[in-house]
Amino acid sequence: MALGPYASFIVTSYGLAAAVVLVLIAWIAIDYRRQKARLRELDAAGIVRRSGRGAADII
Template sequence: MMISLGPYASFIVTSYAAAAVVVVILIGWVIIDYRNQTERLRELERTGISRRSGRSGTKLR
């Protein structure tokens, strides 16, 4: 079943393809940034700096 997109078919297909490429790039960017951030956290924890969320039962006041 083929859908007729009319005279603007190339514009429509190109627009959807460009949007898909942008979404894939953003997903890749988020994955790479997540890996970089977790590695930075591991390095900081190795040097003795701990996260506040890692403290259990500690009051801030």
């Protein structure tokens, strides 16, 4: 595979793009775990979500 004189630029660009995507995937996974843990804490404290109530409970 001959990339010509711009091979280093092309390879570096693909590498950086892949690194950014991997960092974003890791960030989302970590945030998901934190949010799930926070929801468990709130649930344990007795705080319920609004979506858990029926229409009659709101009024």
